[in-house]
Structures are given as C-alpha cells and as structure tokens.
Amino acid sequence: MSQNDPVAAFRVEAGEVLEQVEQGLLDLGHRLDDHELIDAVFRGLHTLKGSGAMFGFDALASFTHHCETAFDRVRKNLTPATPQLIAVILSAQDHMRALIEGDATDRKAEGDAILAKLQAALDGAPAPTPEAPPVVQGWRLSLRLPPEAMQNGINPLALLDELRTLGDCRIVARTDQVPPLAELVPTECHIGWDIEVRGAVSRDDLEDVFIFVLDDLDLQIEAIGDTSCDDVEDTAPPPGAGTTPSALPPTRVDTMPPAQDRDPATTPNGRGAPKTGESVRVPAERLDLLMDRVGELVIVQSRLSQLAHSSGSNATDVALRSISEEIERLASELRDTVMVLRMVPVATLFGRFRRLVHDIARDTGKTIELSTDGETTEVDKTVIERLADPLIHLIRNACDHGIEPPERRLAAGKPEIGQVRLSARQEGGEVVITIRDDGHGIDRERVRAKAEAHGLLQPGQVVSDQELLQMIFHPGFSTAPQITSLSGRGVGMDVVKRTIESLRGTIEVASVSGQGSAMSLRIPLTLAIIDGLLIRVGDGRYVIPLAVVEECIELSLEEDLRSRGRSFITLRDRLVPFVRLREMFATGTKPSVHQKIVIIATGTERVGLVVDQIIGSHQTVIKPMSAVHCNVPTFAGATILGDGGVALILDVVQLVALGQHQEERLRAVA
Amino acid sequence: MSASILIVDDSTSIRVAIRMALTGAGYTVSEAADGAQGLSKASGSRFDMIITDLNMPNMDGLSMIRALRKNPAQCGTPILFLTTESEDAMKQQAKAAGATGWLVKPFVPEQLIRVVRKVLGR
Numbered sequence: 001m002s003q004n005d006p007v008a009a010f011r012v013e014a015g016e017v018l019e020q021v022e023q024g025l026l027d028l029g030h031r032l033d034d035h036e037l038i039d040a041v042f043r044g045l046h047t048l049k050g051s052g053a054m055f056g057f058d059a060l061a062s063f064t065h066h067c068e069t070a071f072d073r074v075r076k077n078l079t080p081a082t083p084q085l086i087a088v089i090l091s092a093q094d095h096m097r098a099l100i101e102g103d104a105t106d107r108k109a110e111g112d113a114i115l116a117k118l119q120a121a122l123d124g125a126p127a128p129t130p131e132a133p134p135v136v137q138g139w140r141l142s143l144r145l146p147p148e149a150m151q152n153g154i155n156p157l158a159l160l161d162e163l164r165t166l167g168d169c170r171i172v173a174r175t176d177q178v179p180p181l182a183e184l185v186p187t188e189c190h191i192g193w194d195i196e197v198r199g200a201v202s203r204d205d206l207e208d209v210f211i212f213v214l215d216d217l218d219l220q221i222e223a224i225g226d227t228s229c230d231d232v233e234d235t236a237p238p239p240g241a242g243t244t245p246s247a248l249p250p251t252r253v254d255t256m257p258p259a260q261d262r263d264p265a266t267t268p269n270g271r272g273a274p275k276t277g278e279s280v281r282v283p284a285e286r287l288d289l290l291m292d293r294v295g296e297l298v299i300v301q302s303r304l305s306q307l308a309h310s311s312g313s314n315a316t317d318v319a320l321r322s323i324s325e326e327i328e329r330l331a332s333e334l335r336d337t338v339m340v341l342r343m344v345p346v347a348t349l350f351g352r353f354r355r356l357v358h359d360i361a362r363d364t365g366k367t368i369e370l371s372t373d374g375e376t377t378e379v380d381k382t383v384i385e386r387l388a389d390p391l392i393h394l395i396r397n398a399c400d401h402g403i404e405p406p407e408r409r410l411a412a413g414k415p416e417i418g419q420v421r422l423s424a425r426q427e428g429g430e431v432v433i434t435i436r437d438d439g440h441g442i443d444r445e446r447v448r449a450k451a452e453a454h455g456l457l458q459p460g461q462v463v464s465d466q467e468l469l470q471m472i473f474h475p476g477f478s479t480a481p482q483i484t485s486l487s488g489r490g491v492g493m494d495v496v497k498r499t500i501e502s503l504r505g506t507i508e509v510a511s512v513s514g515q516g517s518a519m520s521l522r523i524p525l526t527l528a529i530i531d532g533l534l535i536r537v538g539d540g541r542y543v544i545p546l547a548v549v550e551e552c553i554e555l556s557l558e559e560d561l562r563s564r565g566r567s568f569i570t571l572r573d574r575l576v577p578f579v580r581l582r583e584m585f586a587t588g589t590k591p592s593v594h595q596k597i598v599i600i601a602t603g604t605e606r607v608g609l610v611v612d613q614i615i616g617s618h619q620t621v622i623k624p625m626s627a628v629h630c631n632v633p634t635f636a637g638a639t640i641l642g643d644g645g646v647a648l649i650l651d652v653v654q655l656v657a658l659g660q661h662q663e664e665r666l667r668a669v670a
Numbered sequence: 671m672s673a674s675i676l677i678v679d680d681s682t683s684i685r686v687a688i689r690m691a692l693t694g695a696g697y698t699v700s701e702a703a704d705g706a707q708g709l710s711k712a713s714g715s716r717f718d719m720i721i722t723d724l725n726m727p728n729m730d731g732l733s734m735i736r737a738l739r740k741n742p743a744q745c746g747t748p749i750l751f752l753t754t755e756s757e758d759a760m761k762q763q764a765k766a767a768g769a770t771g772w773l774v775k776p777f778v779p780e781q782l783i784r785v786v787r788k789v790l791g792r
Contacts, residue, residue: 005686006683006686006687006690009682009683009686010683012683013681013682013683043725046754047681049754049776050754050775050776051681051683051684051775051776052776053775053776054684054687054775054776054777054778055683055687061776148768150746151739151745151746151768152739152746152749152765152768152769152770153719153746153747153748153749153768153769153770153771153789154748154770154789155748155789155790155791157791158788158789158790158791161791162788162791187745187746209788211771212770212771212772212789215765373693373698373699374672374698376672376698377672377698423698425674425698427715
C-alpha cells in the first residue's frame with residue numbers, strides 16, 4: 001500500500017526537504033544576509049515540524065521546533081545569522097535524518113546536546129499559560145455575522161447546529177435589519193440571532209464554535225447565572241425584534257439535534273444520540289410498483305395543474321389553484337422520497353471487485369492494487385445491478401491489458417505495483433464512475449490499424465481523438481496482441497457499451513500513452529422520472545432533461561441571420577455549436593420571432609439547441625418508445641403531458657455528439 | 671450524497687493523509703498539487719469545500735483563494751487553509767482574501783474531520 005501509506009510518503013518527502021534545507025544552509029554560510037535563503041531554510045524546517053507531528057514523528061517535531069524557532073528569529077531580524085548558528089543547525093540535520101529513518105528513543109541525549117548548543121546562541125521564549133475558564137449554568141448570546149461571511153463560505157445554519165450540540169438551545173432570529181426586497185443583497189446575511197445555550201458549556205466552547213469569524217463578528221456573550229429556568233422567560237426578549245410575542249416565534253428550533261443521523265459523532269455529549277436505524281426488507285417489485293404508481297400520480301397531477309392554471313379568477317378557481325399547488329408539492333416530495341428508497345450506495349458494488357483484482361493479479365503474475373473512493377455515492381438499485389457486468393469487464397481489461405508486467409513497469413521507470421482506481425461521484429443528475437489504471441495506455445496506432453483492417457475507418461480518414469478511442473467499443477475489436485483467458489477476444493467491450501447506453505449513459509475514454517487510461521461511465525441517477533424542460537419546436541413539444549440544461553439564451557434575429565450556415569454562437573468568449581431543431585425535425589413551419597437557444601452540456605462538451613419556445617419545467621415520467629421507434633437515435637423516450645398530449649424526450653448524448661461533429665468539421669475546414 | 675472536497679497541497683504526504691482521513695469519513699476527495707492546478711480543477715467542477723496549503727510553487731494559496739472568490743460560481747464555497755500558529759499575519763491575509771477558516775498544522779485526522787464537519791455542517 002505504498003500509495004496509501006502517508007508515513008512512507010512522509011519519509012521520502014522529509015528526506016527531500018532535509019536535502020534542500022542542507023543546501024540552503026551551506027549556501028547561507030557564504031551569504032549570511034540572503035533573506036531568500038533564510039526564508040527557504042525556515043520553510044523547510046517548518047514543513048518538517050508540521051508534517052512530522054502529523055505522522056507521529058513527535059521527537060522529530062519537537063526537536064525541529066527548536067531549530068525552527070531559532071530561524072524564525074533570524075527571519076524576523078531578531079538574531080543575526082551567524083556561522084555558529086548555521087553550524088549547529090547543520091549538525092542538527094543529521095540528527096533529524098536519524099529521527100526520520102528510525103527509532104528515536106535512544107537518541108534523546110544526542111538531541112539535547114545539540115539543543116543546548118543552539119540555546120547558547122538564542123533566548124527561549126516563554127509560553128503563555130492558559131487559565132481555567134469558569135463553568136456556568138448557561139449563556140446568552142447575541143450574534144450578527146459580518147456581511148461578507150456567507151460569500152466567504154460561512155454557513156450560519158451550520159454554526160447554529162453546532163451550538164445546538166453543546167446544550168439545549170433557544171434560537172430566535174432577529175430580522176430587524178433585513179432590508180426591503182429591492183435593496184436586499186442575496187449573498188449577504190442580514191439576520192442576527194439571540195441564542196440561549198443551557199448546560200455545562202464554557203465560554204471557550206462557545207468561542208470555538210465561532211472561531212473562524214470571531215475577529216469580525218458582532219458577538220456578545222453573557223453568562224446566565226445560577227438561576228432557575230422560569231426567570232429566563234422574562235429576561236429573554238430579544239432586543240430589536242419588534243413583533244416578538246412572549247412565546248418564541250416559529251423560527252425557534254428547540255433541542256432537536258440537527259438532522260445528521262448519519263454521523264453520531266456530531267453529538268458529542270451523547271445527548272440525543274440517534275436511535276440505531278430500524279429497517280424493513282421489502283421485495284424489490286413492490287418498490288417498482290410504488291414507483292409506477294408515483295409516475296401515474298405525477299401525470300395526473302400535471303393534468304390537474306394545467307386545468308387549474310387555465311381556470312378563471314372566481315373563488316372556486318382560486319381554491320382549485322391552491323389545492324393544485326399543494327398537490328404538486330406533495331407529488332414532487334413523494335417522488336423524491338420514493339426515489340431515495342431505491343438508492344443504494346455503490347459500495348455494495350465496489351466490494352466485489354477487490355477479490356476480482358486479487359485473482360487477476362495472481363493469475364497474471366502482476367502486482368495490482370485496487371483503490372476506491374466515493375463508495376457512498378448512491379445510485380438507483382436497477383442501475384447498480386446492471387452496472388456490475390460492464391464494470392467487471394472494464395476492470396479486467398485495465399488489469400489484464402492496461403497494467404504491464406512488473407519487469408516492464410520497472411523498465412519504464414514506474415513503481416512495480418500497478419494501480420487501478422475505481423471512483424464514483426455525483427455530477428448533476430448523473431453518477432460518474434471512473435476506472436483508472438496507470439498502465440501503458442491505449443495504443444492509438446494499433447487502434448487505428450485495427451479499425452482500418454475492419455473497415456471502420458478509411459485509410460487517412462480524419463477522426464477526432466475521442467472518436468478513435470471509441471473504436472474499441474466496436475464488436476470484434478481487440479488490440480491485445482495475445483488473447484488470454486481473461487480478455488482480448490474482442491467480445492465484451494461492445495456489450496459494455498450497449499449496456500451503458502441502455503442505461504441512458506455514456507462512456508468517455510481518456511488515455512495517455514505510457515501513463516495509463518481512464519474510462520468514465522456517466523449514468524443518470526434514475527431511470528424512471530426526471531425533471532425536464534418542456535420546449536416547443538414547430539407544432540411539437542419535446543422534453544430536455546433539466547439536469548443537462550446549463551442556460552437558455554435568446555437567438556436574436558440578426559444573430560440568426562449572421563450565423564446562418566455556420567451554426568455557431570460566441571458565448572462568453574467560447575464558440576458553442578448549435579443545432580436548429582426546426583430544420584432537424586423538418587417542421588416546415590415559420591420560425592418563431594423570438595427563438596431561444598437552450599445550452600446543454602454533458603461533461604465538458606456544450607451544444608446549443610435552437611427551439612421556438614420554452615414552455616417551462618415539467619416532471620417527466622419516462623415511458624419507453626415502442627418497439628418500432630426505439631432505434632430512433634435522437635429520442636430517449638416519450639412522456640405524457642398534462643393535457644394528454646405526448647412529448648418526445650430528446651437524447652442529449654446524441655445531440656451533443658452531433659454538435660461536436662459539426663464543430664470538428666468546422667475546425668477541419670479552418 | 672457525499673460531499674466532495676478538493677485538497678490543494680504540494681506535499682504528497684499531507685495530501686495522502688488528508689485524503690485518507692476524509693475518504694474514511696465518507697467524503698469524496700480530489701487533489702491538486704499547487705494553486706494553479708487547484709484553480710483549474712475548481713473551475714472545472716463543483717466542490718463542496720476546498721482545503722489548501724498557503725506555501726506552494728506556481729501559485730500560492732492566497733492568490734488561489736483570491737482568484738476563486740472573484741468567480742461568482744465559487745462564491746460561498748467554504749475554503750479552509752492550512753497554517754501554523756506562527757503565521758498569524760498569513761492567517762489575517764488569507765481571511766481577507768476570502769478564506770472561510772483554517773486548520774492549524776500539525777493536526778490529527780479527528781481534528782481535520784471535526785473542522786470539515788463544522789464548516790460543511792454535515
């Protein structure tokens with residue numbers, strides 16, 4: 001586990017730092033007042049001290065601390081850099097090296113001798129002694145954050161939650177300084193708080209909560225004496241809150257621990273520790289049924305809200321609208337709840353691969369280490385099940401084709417142990433699973449030769465790098481010169497690609513010759529219901545998955561005319577290709593006067609779609625296309641709209657590929 | 671969903687130590703070896719938090735924090751910087767540059783996790 005052993009990494013690094021320090025000291029011997037050198041030596045010692053303590057080299061840390069202090073004085077011009085001082089610290093270097101390499105117990109005397117010499121040149125600084133804080137019944141706090149706090153990443157809610165972990169809290173928001181809407185700066189915090197914390201809390205505990213804002217914070221802390229609880233009610237009215245009734249306003253949240261039942265560590269006093277979760281095993285098909293019902297409910301709900309919106313303004317209509325809005329909210333909450341029921345962490349999937357890699361390593365005589373991260377990323381259960389086989393295949397490929405045998409790795413100057421890294425993370429509405437190896441990468445020449453041999457490419461045909469790499473997913477394609485029992489038969493990669501596409505996902509391939517390759521699978525979080533953007537093109541309505549929509553901009557008439565034929569717009573200094581859906585779908589209608597461009601993005605690629613009208617967001621229940629239509633590439637499915645009409649769901653991946661193709665053609669011409 | 675955190679430090683051992691502590695606590699971690707790399711990573715994808723060293727080659731932590739805060743998309747992203755007791759002036763500068771908080775080196779994993787939880791609120 002060399003990659004993951006910080007102590008080993010520290011030893012190597014500390015050795016390098018020591019060398020730099022030594023070099024610096026030697027140079028300094030010739031140029032005693034060179035401040036850059038002094039700073040460099042100081043930084044080196046500083047690093048040694050800091051990281052030494054972190055990795056358990058306490059003897060090194062405390063020893064280096066003295067040398068660092070000495071140099072800090074030199075740096076601040078309190079002590080001149082003398083040849084004697086440099087000599088002492090040079091001799092200290094060897095001692096430090098010994099401390100890094102091994103056991104420190106029998107070397108204390110040696111270190112002390114050096115320190116004594118060091119001390120001879122310098123005065124020690126006395127350390128301040130902390131005084132014991134008194135413990136009181138509770139505290140009353142009045143708090144207002146500096147205006148820029150939220151921009152600088154302070155989360156006021158997190159601060160309040162942290163206070164709640166200290167003891168029983170009553171928190172009252174002070175809204176007197178909230179400006180009228182027109183003057184309100186949304187990135188500033190306008191709310192102040194009056195807080196009472198009860199319990200055995202010290203002033204330091206409170207100040208610790210606000211440690212990062214303490215300097216610029218408007219914070220008053222006063223102790224609540226040894227009084228009974230009832231007089232607190234009388235003394236508690238928050239100043240400035242004009243409308244404060246005697247009972248606390250609803251902004252107060254009592255002693256409930258914050259919703260963090262996943263990590264009990266945040267409730268240190270053991271107070272209100274969450275109950276260990278009870279769980280119920282439910283057959284998967286019941287969940288699927290539930291999901292179906294929710295889907296139907298969402299469709300009915302959108303019919304209801306359409307009806308409500310087209311209704312008039314008499315009392316019944318207004319009532320209908322308010323019910324419709326209520327139902328809309330409930331339906332979307334219900335949808336989210338059900339969706340979460342089906343989510344499982346990818347850890348369940350990753351767990352199986354450790355053994356797989358171990359076995360492959362044994363069979364091939366390679367040393368391979370599998371590391372994983374992002375195991376807690378959650379994915380829909382059906383997606384997880386269908387991901388297992390493609391991932392097994394990709395990991396096999398990485399181990400078998402990617403990672404070289406140990407002797408070739410050593411010859412190439414790489415560590416003997418090959419690394420395969422499996423990571424998962426969420427990005428918008430997608431989960432990205434990456435399999436990365438540090439092997440020799442994909443041989444593009446060979447891929448090209450193979451592709452030409454298979455007739456997939458014409459000799460000399462210009463393709464993009466990504467298109468070339470994607471060739472490996474063609475059926476019957478294998479670049480491994482020998483076929484092993486594990487891989488190289490050319491069956492599999494095409495199956496992998498098909499499986500991922502059936503999950504509405506994509507595979508991106510990246511590879512650096514000699515350094516390894518990475519396969520990134522992007523898969524939508526769920527397969528059943530998505531938030532969509534409903535648009536109109538000609539007479540038809542279509543849905544774009546909202547998760548990929550970056551922004552919507554207007555395509556002005558002049559711009560439209562100017563760009564005719566080239567289909568590119570400049571968006572914040574970047575050229576973005578766009579596709580005219582009206583032309584693509586051959587609507588034969590006149591374009592709308594105010595055409596819009598919806599910018600969609602997958603990964604780093606962006607493409608604009610020109611539409612006639614943006615209707616709005618729409619909860620989209622994805623229905624598969626019929627057997628006849630399911631091979632139409634531009635559409636990923638269909639959905640039923642509130643008025644009973646049907647809208648087709650655009651396949652974003654295909655459209656982006658189309659746009660990208662357009663861009664590359666342009667580049668080729670340019 | 672687990673929060674994603676970007677670590678920016680030129681020291682491999684520190685990065686490894688922070689990564690292990692954070693992944694052990696269920697966070698998703700990305701790494702960058704200096705300020706310039708950190709800046710490009712942070713503008714490429716969204717992180718819930720950034721932890722950065724101050725002394726680094728190519729672009730130091732202060733310049734990176736300033737550059738990040740100029741980008742409206744990074745407004746409000748918590749940024750923690752690594753420091754030591756002896757660098758009080760640096761601390762003030764980093765805060766003025768827009769950092770959220772700091773972590774005093776040396777630290778043990780528990781301290782790190784505590785500060786991360788504190789700032790993220792989860």
